[in-house]
Structure formats: C-alpha cells, structure tokens
Amino acid sequence: MLGLSSKTLKETLPLYLLGITVFSLIPLFASEYIIHVMIITFIYMILASSLDILVGYTGALNLGHAAFFAIGAYTSTLLSMRVGVSPWLGLIIGGFLSMIFGIIIGVPCLRLRGPYLAISTLGFGVIIYVLLINLEWLTRGPLGIPGIPPLPGFGSLNFTNRITYYYFAMLMSLTSILILKLLTISRFGKILIAIREDEEAAKAIGVNIAFYRLAAFMISSFFAGLAGGIYAHYVRYINPDLSALGESISVLTKTLLGGFGTIIGPSIGALVLTFLEELLRPLLEYRFLIYSLIIILIVRFLPGGLYSILARYLSTQHSILAYFKWWSYGRDLKSK
C-alpha cells in the first residue's frame, strides 16, 4: 500500500519486540534512579531519531535541532500555565508549532547544501536561544520556568507517578520511532533516499524535490517539538539552555553514534550515551571532551555507527545496510 517491503519489516520486527519486552520489564526491578534516567533516554530517543530523518535521509546537517525541542517545551508549558490549555493538547500544539518553525527555517534552507545549511540551522538555533533569553515577559528569560503542571491523569492513571510516566514515555518513544521507521521504509523514505543519492536523477523522473525536503524538515521538527513537551511536563522546569548549541551537538552525537539513516540506530545511540553521561556525571567538565572524541573516532573509523555492527548480525542482505555500503563505497573501490 505504502510501498512497504515486508522483508524490511520482518527484519526490524525482532528488534522492536526485544525493545518492548526489555523496556517493559525494567520498572519491575530497577531503582527509581534508573527509571528516571530511562525516561530521559526515551525522550532523547525521539529527539535523535527525529534528527535522523533529516540528516540521515536528506543529508541536511541540522546544527540547531535542540531549538525545535525547546520550542515544543516552551509552547506546551506556556499554553498550560498562561492560557490554561490542557497539557495533553499542549503537547500536540507544541509539536505543530515546532513544525511551523520547521517550515519557516526549512523554506530558506531548501536551496542550501552542506555547510551552508549547517551554518544556517546553527544560526536558527542561536536566534531561538537569544529570543528565549530576551523575551522576558513571555519566557522569564534565563531564569527559566519552574512549577510546570504535570500531565493530568485519567481515572487511576496518575502521571506524577514515575512508573506511569515511564510507560507513557516508552509508549510515545516507541510509537514515534515506529512511525519514523515506517515512513522511511515506505515510498516516501525511498524517494528521500533517491534525492539524497542523486538529486538530478530524482528530478529527472519527476520527483518534487522541494516538497520532499520540506516534508522531512516538518516531520523532524514535529517529533522534536513533541519530545520537548514530554520533557517539560516530566522535569517540570525549563530554561533557554534547552536550545543551546551544546544540546544540539549532544543530540547529533547520539544520532551519529547510533548510525545515520537507520532511525533505530540513533535510539540505540541515545540509550548508550545517556547512560554513559550518567556514569560520567562526576567528570562533568570532561563531558564534551568525551563527546568530541566519540564524534572524531566514529567519523574516522566507523561511519556506519553502532547500528552497522548490529546489522551485520541481523542480516547481511539488510536493506538499511545500503546506507552503510554507501558510506564505505570508497573502501570498496580500493579493495577492487
């Protein structure tokens, strides 16, 4: 129907089932602390996978992805605190407002490639950061907004309870990843890949490149905004640092570590790096030293990311692997 290949689904399904089983069982024996870290991980999983549909599938390096996250968080927060909108609705509106910003930045970026796109998105991130700090009547500036209301519960479901929120975040995260994954293995994703690999050829067979590129921007920013809302109503305190360059870099590192163009890879990267970060918390100063070393080493030696190792065990004929093959094209030529 959507041009989904049942083969790809069959191959990624075991991973999902494994993920759902393991994640559902964690609260049964894990401590409160681990559950907290896992909730943050779920949020980062959405963020990293949403970045992947843009970077991995259209090749557009976004250095301001955290700005979309912050827009979602601020929208949902301000709507629920100032206007009195239900946080549930706020989450969705946050996602859509973030998507509108995705269009605003996406349209001028349609013509840009490589470094210009990267620097423009970096500029967008800085603009949002400066606005969040300076629009004090709206955002309280650098002080941030404390006391954000939690998500209201249904019946016996109480979202101030950590375990309930854990399952909620898990559901949101896995659903988002599934939607993104389905999108990328559908006809839509194949067209994105076609544009990424040979824009001229795609244009020649009648693909509306601007539309697909903008669509990738919109989808990516929507899920980032959604993740921002989920974060805001969990931590219940937000400040402009959410949109800082460091945040964007850390999301990018997660995506890169997991493997571009795989959707599932970035969530693995998010899982690994969030826990690594918690372990390294005493070495807070050195956090970015480690991030940067990971970036340098992955780019140099493992351009396919962690997923490329995993994929080798899953299947050699894996369609997602096409991406990795593409990465190592130069190496293949050499061996020939």
Added chain:
Amino acid sequence: MEVITHLDIVSSILEQIIYGLMTGGIYAMIGVGLSMIFGVMRLSNFAHGEFYMLGAYLTYVLVSYMKFDPYVLAPLAAMFVGFVGIIINKILIKPLYEEIGRARGTAAFYFQDLRFILMTVGISIFLYDLALVVWKPIPIRVNTALSDMIIRVGPLSFGGQRIVTLIIAITSLITLYIFLKKTRIGKAIRALSQNPSAAMLVGVDAPKIYDITVFIALMLAGLAGGIVGPIFNLYPRMGLDVVPKAFVVVILGGIGNIIGSIYAGFFLGVVENLGGYFLGTEYREVIGFVLMILTLWLRPQGLLGIRR
C-alpha cells in the same frame, strides 16, 4: 540645546563605526582564512574559531611567562597555532580526504561533505572543552602598555590598544592581499580555489598548497586571537561564538571569493555595531544571522559577487 544632541548622536555613530571597523578587522582575519580553506580544500572548517581562541590563550600564556607586550608575542603564538593546524590536518583531515578522494565523482559526495563537517565539529568541541578544562571559564584580560593611552580625535576618544589592533589587522590583511596577488604560492592558492583540476594540470602541488593554506589561514586566526586579548575578555567559548560570524563573512563575501571576505568582514563589523547601537546590544548576535539568511536567499553569490 538640540544642536548639541545631534552632534552627540553623530559622534557616537562615528564612534560605533570605528569600533565596528575594529571588530570587523578581526572578523575579516578569521573569515578570510575560513574562505581560503573552503576555497582550496572544499572543507568547511567548523573548528576555525577554536584556533582564534587558541591564539588568544597562547598569547596570554606567553605574556604571563615572558612579561612582554602581547602585541610582540601574538605573532609567535600565531605561528604555533599554524603548526598545530598542520598537525591536526595531517592526522585527522588528510586520511579522510584520501579515503574520500577515491569516491570522488560518485553520488556519495553529498554525504562525504557531512563527514568532513562532523569531523571539524568534533575537533572544535574537543579544543573548546580542552580550553575549558585547562583555563577554566573565567574571563581573562591581557594587559598591554597601551591600555592607558587614549587617543583623541575631535570629540571622539579611543583607547590606544584599539587603534593598534585595527592597524595590525589592516596591515596583516594587506600583506595577505599582496601575497595572494603577487607571489607564486599565492597564485597557486587562488588557482586551486577557482578550478582545482586545471590548477593541478598545470603542475600545482595540491597537498603542499593545502598545508600552506592551512598554515596561513590558522596563523591569521591565531593572530586575530592574540591581538584581541587587550580589548575583549578571553573565555573558552570565544571560538564557538566567533565561528558562525566567520561563516557569515564567507557567505557575505561570496563563496570561494577570498578577497571578497576581507571586505565582508569589515562590513559585518560595522553593521553589527550600528545595529547593536540602534536595536539594543542583546540583539547584536542575531543581526549577522539575519543578514546571512537574507544573503543566501536573495544574493547567493555574495554581496559583491557576480552571478555566474
């Protein structure tokens, strides 16, 4: 009464323009290097600002050990930064370049670009955090004998160190200009940035020119860092803060137009200072980006460029 306020506004605008030229000189020194590296190597160096930061801190270290004037020691620090750049180029960029060179001409080019960008982003964050660990996030001011000197021109007055910085910036940019226009190596650099394959056909030794370009570009960035010490505070984030501006300069000057980025640097400095004066300093950082997005949208060939 009214006349006096008018004069006040005029003189403070003039002052802003002079300050703008001074910051602009720094932007031009950083931007021109970025433009050179991009033109010659097709490499967008996101770590460029970090070498500016390194130049500033090395000058500070040299000053505190040797007790000399920073303006004397800045070139020394700049040379050192240039050599660090060559080493980083050899260890991290060159192998990537060679690996990708084999894939040149294939559809994969798009993604290779991404790989280079990510590599320089990695280097940038590494150097930034290294500075954070070594020098701590405390603002530092480098003192010079010129700090107390004040130069008065009519109703305007400037600190001596600001004027010296502007003079050094202009001198080094003119030197670079002559170097690029007149010498053999300078011509090879321009040839490579205009048409790499034709340049190599007529016998330009590309790898050698790459090293020279990296050295000159990073030395300029380091020198710029060295001479801002007496004017602005040094802090580890200064490189990260300046690199977007350097890209703005490259884009305003026209992509691949090395000389254009010199003018663009001064232009950005003046516009930023005037904009900060009229709109409020908190929006100063945004002006450059807005200019850049508008330029990319409406005049992608740069402000001075000719559409090809």
